[in-house]
Amino acid sequence: MRHDSIGAASHPTLTLRDVAKSFGPVVALRSGTLVAQPGSIHALVGENGAGKSTLVKIVAGVHRRDAGEFLLGGEPADFGSTAESKAAGVAVIYQEPTLFPDLSVTENIFMGRQLLGRGRRIDRAAMYAEAARLFAGLGVHIDPRRQALGLSIADQQIIEIAKAISLDARLLIMDEPTAALSGVEVERLFAVARRLRDEGRAIVFISHRFDEVFDLCDTVTVMRDGQYIATKPIADTSVEEIVGLMVGREVAELFPKTPAPIGDPVLQVSGLTASGVFHDVTFEVRAGEIVGLAGLVGAGRSEIARAIFGVDRYDSGSVRVKGCEVPPRDPAAAIRAGMAFVPEDRRRQGLVTEASVTDNITGVIRGSLARFGLLTKRMENAAAGPWAGRLEVKTGALDMNAKTMSGGNQQKVVIAKWLATKPTLLIIDEPTRGIDVGTKAEVHRLLSELAGQGMAILMISSELPEVLGMADRVLVVCEGRITADLPRDRATPEAVMHAATHALTGGHHGHPGGHHGHPGGAQDQQAAS
Amino acid sequence: MTTAPAPSKEPTVTVPDTSTEVQLLVEPSSLAPRRRMAQSLLRSRELSILAVLLLVIAAATIKNPSFLLSSSGWRDLLLTPSMLILLAVGQAAVIITRNVDLSVGSVLGLTAYLTGRLFIDHPGIPVVVVFAAGLLVGAVLGLVNGLLVALGRVPALVITLGTLYIYRGLVLSWAGSSRINASDLPAGFLALGTQQILTIPVLFLIAVVVLSAVGYYLYTARSGREFYAIGSDPDAAVLYGLNVRRRVIGAFLLSGALAGLAGVVFAARYGSVSSDAGTGIELQAVAAAVIGGVAIFGGSGTVWGAAIGAVLLVTINRALPMLGIPDFWQQALVGALILSAIVLDRVLSARQSRRLVEARDQS
Structure with missing residues (x-):
């Protein structure tokens, strides 16, 4: 443990050093490093799959890290659930806010820790008043009584932020909060974020929009392929440099x-x-x-x-x-x-995983194969064989179950299915x-x-x-x-x-x-x- | 005003800070508290379903005044739905958590038969003990459902369909072809089935007490509100750090216990119990909850609505023959009620979300 700055002014709110996480054989995060200071807005940027979301989920307590150092306010932390990270003062605002659409805005803010009145009954009046106070503090007008259903994404994020403030979170992580917002809404969010920064909270801001990163943040950390690349003060860097760091490799x-x-x-x-x-x-x-x-x-x-x-x-x-x-x-x-369409999620949309290779390949052309409305296994195999052979689908037999094949072979079967339609x-x-x-x-x-x-x-x-x-x-x-x-x-x-x-x-x-x-x-x- | 006067120590509602651009994206309600309450009451599903109920009663009474105005008519109006109210309340609690409990009919059959057996095998057993036994056995069976659903990660529909047959199988092998007759039951217990206090049947009072207790709990307790949160978005509930498993188990336990209670009520009301008691009633309980405004995907609705739905369902079944409506149309009408309740839910929520997308596009 590194406690080299006992006498120093303060610890960083969040310190992650060489944090790693794998899901089975897939390495999502090789070595994530991020140091967020109180009273600062820290940008985290990287391509798709750079490991940003995994990093966030580790801090949020959704995943547990495999290795590396994780300090919160100088204290070692290790969260097994979202409830634990919340209790430690971490609030995460996801791109798609996770609200309960059927419940009122106020209930969404206080769910699980509602204010109680006499006899441990929920004190709704006090909760509405508190919610109104939070919204007033954020400078927004939202009716504390209305249902969360029908709120815009921007308003839902404000609710999430209000929740974070009522929890007195010291670390606020925003995962691409602006992706679905319009211009005014972004301005409003930024005003709120700056206000929270000035209150001394640490904010980690993930975004793909560089203009926003340069507009809002003080520091930027770049990640690539699950690895930490660099941290730069915003004042000393440029869009070109950040893009260069993000892409980084030769094609x-x-x-x-x-x-x-x-x-x-x-x-x-x-x-x-x-x-x-x-x-x-x-x-x-x-x-x-x-x-x-x-x-x-x-x-x-x-x-x-x-x-x-x-x-x-x-x-x-x-x-x-x-x-x-x-x-x-x-x-x-x-x-x-x-047209032929090989979808993104081949397991769910492209394949009948319980069916054989042959059945999958002839799935689309079956109608034209049938003679007098009847279909024989032999006709199907005759039609499927050449395609499977041509694509070098590595499978013992054409009647093998598609579920048991590797991802690459499954993809070949899906492609073969469509090629059969010429x-x-x-x-x-x-x-x-x-x-x-x-x-x-x-x-x-x-x-x-x-x-x-x-x-x-x-x-x-x-x-x-x-x-x-x-x-x-x-x-x-x-x-x-x-x-x-x-x-x-x-x-x-x-x-x-x-x-x-x-x-x-x-x-x-x-x-x-x-x-x-x-x-x-x-x-x-x-x-x- | 944005809020009702609050007994909190916080300073009164602050004027919004004007230093930043204030965007009036969602206007706070500007209605006075009392008018707002009146308005939300008027718009509630419970009230509209109550209006339908009163309409049915009025029509039947006009056709045949004894439907409501005779003493037995009044008694039957309250007594007949009592058992279904208990089941609907439990069912509503389960559906609110985005689950369903199909085993309640079998649980009811089991505890109804248990009631008879207790009186036969232990003559002189206090009625209170029998009620407690029904509740307890029902709770245990509900707990089994809850554990299987919460730990097995299999949809409740499948789990409780399985336990529906298992529990029914238990009754069948226990009761065989024997049945409990009114003569086997003590007179004091049977009297409960028809007894009235100030013209209100005792069984109906039991149902109303249960309904009030559960309704109060779901509205005012933290854990009660979590039922709604879990049904509204189970994934979000996990992210909120709510104890989803525990609440789901709790909902099934409640539903089982109330079905157990309903079994005792069944015995008191009808006096005779065979091994097929309560067959098919689980679907009536689901129907009552849905008609009463409990969303089938969870998260909204109240046990009050479910209870009114139960009364409506039973009353329609009694009133339609009186109005000279043939059998087929009676069933079809109940079906139409269920469909319209579900369609109404879907239409309302689809319209709302579509409006949201369009509003976002325009901004």
Whole structure:
């Protein structure tokens, strides 16, 4: 234990040093380090999967660390439950606040520790008064009696903050609190955060928006691949430096996309809008082209893909395949039009895990295989065999249960299922998530090969190297809008990260103060079509 | 004013700080406390279901005045639903935690038969002891349900469907084809079934006392409010550090105990108990709770509503034949009531969340 500063003014509110956490074989956090001082707002930034959320969950008592040092106010801490961390003065505000929608705002603040009156009965009047006092102190007007249901995310976060204050939390962690907020709401949140800082509380602020980080925070810590990279005073750094630290690595030549002749447009999406999810999405994918859809988790990429395929509804806009309009909300029509969709969560949405490899592969084409409405095992096996063989699905037999296969082989089965429909357009969401490196390369080689045969491919990926290595063109989605359309030669990690963290100019959060110059061409938006 | 006058030591409500931009995103209610109370009462589900109940009673009484105005009519109006009120109160507590207890009918059958056996095997046993035994056995069976649900991480629907058959199997093997007859029960106990105090049947009084106690507990105790929190969002409840397991077990224990009590009431009311006593009544209990405004996904509703729902359900079944409505339509009407209660819930919450998304988009 390091108690080297006994006589010093004060301990940091939070000290994490070389904290590690694994889930089975998956290492979520290698060595997390974070020191948050009282009366300061500390930014924590990093790409998707950098380990920020795991770090937060360790402090919040959701997970227990495997190794490393964890001090709270100079005292060693180790939380086995959220109740313990709360009692120690830690409050966490998640991106999606966790309120009880059916209960009143006041009950949400005081649940589990309601003020009691005579005979240990709940004293509602005192609670309403206290809630009103908290809201007044925060400078917001919220009726303490109203239900939490129907409150905007911003108001829900204010409730969470009020809860933290009533707990007298000394450490407040905000996990991407601004992701769903509008400009005014962000301003209001920041005013509250500054007020809490001036009261001497420590605040850890996680955000992907650099303008906000530079506007609000005093110090910034960068993480990458589950590892601590650097801590810098905001005054001494720049957006470029932070982006550089976040990206950090060279794009490995693991992802060979062989050049293929680019043909006519296969998929044309124009003005696709679903209120509250994505807005005015317009782009096209040509034959032989791999278009990467990049962006941060929650930016709306998967939602766009699901809407194109007809799984989710959209309010306006159109989807065309080879010039023919595809009706909305009709996946069967999308399949007939030549689309194939490999979803993000293959276990739940892509596979029937209880069924055999054959059954999975022939799942979509079964209707056309049947003769006089009857289907034999032999017909199915005959249809499935070539596909499984071509993709080198490593399985003992075609009747093996899909559940028992590795992630990589499962993914191959899902791809085989769709290839059996002979699609002209393949939409693939997170093609290599949870797949080992060897199989990853195989999946990439396969995608490249398919594009070479003239298939149009729309690939969603959160792994920047994968997008940059595979895609002929990168579309960056930020907050439901396409903020950049980068051809391969201009798609650098910096350009993509920049577009992914900045809404379009005039975007709906109102401080342009953080735009410290753009890396070349990130804002270059070309409406394709 | 933003708050009711509070007996707290805090200074009175401060004027909002104007140093920051104050955004009036959600206006505080500006109504006077009394009017606000009147308004929320008027808008409550309990009141509208009560209005439907009064309507049914009024219609039946107009058609046949003895439905309400004769002494036996008045007695039956209160006496018949007593047993279902007990079950509905327990069921409501369970549903509020986003669970369901389908085993109550079997628990009721078991304790009804137990009641008869106690009087036969131990002549002269005090009635109070029999009531206590019913409560206790019911509580133990409820505890088993609660433990299985809380520890097994299997949906309550499946667990209690299983214990429904297991508990019923216990009664069947215990009772066989024998049945308890009124002649086996002491007169003092049977009299409870029809006895009245100031024209109010005793069994109804028992139900109302239980209802009030549970209603008071759910409204004013910390642990009672946690029932609602858990049903409203179980994951959030864990993040809040609430003891979810303990509360869920508590809800099932309560439901079991009340079903046990209802079994004793069954014996007192009908005098004869066979091994199939209470078969199918669990669905009536769920229906009563849902009709009474307890959301089937938990988190909202009151036991008061569930109790009124129980009275409505029983009263409709008695009133419709009197109004000359054929059997099929009686059943269909009950079904329509349940469906409309659920549809109303869904429509209201869907409309609210849609409005939220649109408001956010516009800002």
